[in-house]
Amino acid sequence: MDVYQFTLLVFFGAVSAGLIGSLTGLGGGVIIIPLLTVLLGVDLHYAIGTALVSVIATSSGSAAAYVREGITNIRMGMFLEIATTIGAVLGTVIAAFAPANLVAILFGFVLIFNGLNSLRKKAEHVQITSSKAATWLKLPSSYPTKEGPVAYGIKNVGGGFSMMSVAGILSGLLGIGSGAFKVIAMDNIMKVPFKVSTTTSNFMMGVTATASAFVYLQRGYIEPGLCMPVVIGVLIGAMLGAKILVKSNPKKLRLFFSVVILLLAINMIYNGFNHKF
Amino acid sequence: MARIKDSNIQTAIGNVLRYGVYLSLAVSLIGGIFYLKDHGSEKVASKYAHFIEKDDSFFDYLTNVFKGIGNLHGEEIVKLGIIVLIITPTIRVIFSLLGFILEKDKLYIVITLIVLLIIGISVAGGLG
Numbered sequence: 001m002d003v004y005q006f007t008l009l010v011f012f013g014a015v016s017a018g019l020i021g022s023l024t025g026l027g028g029g030v031i032i033i034p035l036l037t038v039l040l041g042v043d044l045h046y047a048i049g050t051a052l053v054s055v056i057a058t059s060s061g062s063a064a065a066y067v068r069e070g071i072t073n074i075r076m077g078m079f080l081e082i083a084t085t086i087g088a089v090l091g092t093v094i095a096a097f098a099p100a101n102l103v104a105i106l107f108g109f110v111l112i113f114n115g116l117n118s119l120r121k122k123a124e125h126v127q128i129t130s131s132k133a134a135t136w137l138k139l140p141s142s143y144p145t146k147e148g149p150v151a152y153g154i155k156n157v158g159g160g161f162s163m164m165s166v167a168g169i170l171s172g173l174l175g176i177g178s179g180a181f182k183v184i185a186m187d188n189i190m191k192v193p194f195k196v197s198t199t200t201s202n203f204m205m206g207v208t209a210t211a212s213a214f215v216y217l218q219r220g221y222i223e224p225g226l227c228m229p230v231v232i233g234v235l236i237g238a239m240l241g242a243k244i245l246v247k248s249n250p251k252k253l254r255l256f257f258s259v260v261i262l263l264l265a266i267n268m269i270y271n272g273f274n275h276k277f
Numbered sequence: 278m279a280r281i282k283d284s285n286i287q288t289a290i291g292n293v294l295r296y297g298v299y300l301s302l303a304v305s306l307i308g309g310i311f312y313l314k315d316h317g318s319e320k321v322a323s324k325y326a327h328f329i330e331k332d333d334s335f336f337d338y339l340t341n342v343f344k345g346i347g348n349l350h351g352e353e354i355v356k357l358g359i360i361v362l363i364i365t366p367t368i369r370v371i372f373s374l375l376g377f378i379l380e381k382d383k384l385y386i387v388i389t390l391i392v393l394l395i396i397g398i399s400v401a402g403g404l405g
Contacts, residue, residue: 004317007309045328056362057298060369064294067287074287078373079388085395093404138384206294206366211396213363215403217338220331224355225324228309231362232302 003225010040011229018058018237020257023244025118028234029055029176030111034264037104037277042226044100044277048175049221052209054234055177059205061235066199069144076139076154076192077200080164081207084182087168088211095173096219100277107174108269114180115261124194126152133157134190143196152193160190172212177205286376290369297365305358312351335400367396 001009013035014028021028029051036042036050066072095103130140130153142151163185167178182201186192192200216222271277333341342360345353370392377385398404 001321002317003319003321004313006321007313007317041323042325043328045330046325053359053362056366057301060294060298060362060365064291064298067294068291070284070287072287074290074373075385078370078385078392081370081392082388082395085392085399089395089399089403092399138382207370207392207396210363210366211399214335214396214399217359217363218331218333218335218402220329220333222359223325224308224352224359225312227359228305228312228355231305231359232309235298235302 007225007229010036010226011233013040014054014230014233015237015240018054018234018239019241019244020237020261021058021234022238022241024115024254024257024261026114026261027055027177027179028058028238030114031261031264032230032234033107033175034111034261034268036226036230038264038267038271044104045221046223046226048095048103049213049216049223050226050230051175052171052213052216053222053227054230055171055175055209056206056213057231057235058238059177059202059209061238063199063203063206066202071143071195072199072203073139073141073143073192073196074203075137075141076186076196077203079137079139080161080182080185080200081204083161083164084168084171084204084208085211087165087170088172088208089215090165091169091172091174092212092215092219094169098173101272101275103173103272104268104277105272107176108265108267108272110170110174110176110178111265111268112262115258115265117180117184119258125191126150126193127155127191129153129155131155131157141196143193150193152196153191155191156189160185163189168208168211171205171208172215175212175216177209179205286373286379289372289376293369293372294365297361297368301358301362301365303358304361305355308351308354308356308358310351311349311354315351334402367393370396 017031018028021031032051033047036047134154139154142149167181171178179201183197186197342353342356374389
């Protein structure tokens with residue numbers, strides 16, 4: 001295979017990763033890794049570096065729209081980025097020592113967890129009261145709806161902050177956006193409305209990934225020959241996915257891809273235990 | 278008054294993110310064309326199958342990228358595109374900092390500076 005064919009193959013793989021990522025709500029980064037390693041034989045380190053770069057591209061692209069709409073809670077994002085960036089830098093330290101097989105196994109389990117989590121039903125809840133810490137940090141805010149702005153309170157800042165550190169470590173170690181863990185921290189622990197949680201998670205992803213990307217750039221994880229087709233492909237795929245989602249709610253397609261992702265995850269865990277990475 | 282300022286900052290942040298991604302895509306695409314023109318027919322073989330760890334400082338990395346761009350090396354132009362992409366969220370944080378300074382929000386000036394400091398540690402090569 002020559003470079004031209006390889007680039008084209010990676011490009012179309014990335015388009016489907018972006019598409020599947022936006023249809024399942026898992027994000028493109030988490031799918032590009034099994035695609036590159038399991039299907040194209042790319043080393044896990046390069047796959048992680050490439051995924052991290054694509055996470056920055058997709059999250060910046062979509063965060064731009066949400067921020068302008070005023071749904072994103074910028075103060076909460078900024079404050080919790082302390083936790084995710086510290087976590088991300090720690091993640092790169094762990095990555096330097098952790099054996100690749102172990103990283104692949106952990107990745108497989110995170111992928112399965114994310115897949116199951118995306119099928120869970122989410123209810124929009126708005127609660128008005130806030131904890132003292134949240135008020136002191138000026139975290140409570142409001143978000144626009146058709147019926148006018150809805151004010152919400154925030155609780156358990158410490159718990160959310162801890163969970164965000166975990167999300168940051170996983171992001172730095174595995175090259176993913178770890179949006180699912182960020183949403184759990186805000187939605188389940190801090191009781192932030194779901195819409196605000198998802199958009200703020202997206203907003204934070206770029207900075208979190210940047211904190212580890214600078215380290216990975218210097219260690220040689222980020223290969224231009226892989227990143228170029230992947231970043232462009234994932235962005236196109238994500239845009240196509242968003243268009244499909246507006247037109248229909250592809251439940252069957254979603255379920256089908258969840259099964260595909262589950263199989264890829266099991267494959268990574270199996271290969272990890274057999275020391276194939 | 279504070280509300281108006283908030284929405285101005287939101288617009289600015291949104292624009293930084295959007296144009297950062299556009300610029301990065303354009304640069305990467307140009308680099309990709311040069312890269313494929315020069316290396317398209319080479320064999321991939323197992324170029325990406327085995328990881329080789331490097332230990333460049335960020336500033337050496339930048340210097341090499343700019344040298345390569347002068348010679349129209351596709352890979353180095355793509356690297357510039359990647360750097361633009363990676364720097365975009367950091368510029369977003371700097372814009373947030375300016376916003377908090379305009380609002381005289383001391384607490385959030387400190388919080389934003391902490392985040393910038395951690396990114397600085399990462400630029401310096403991390404903790405390892």
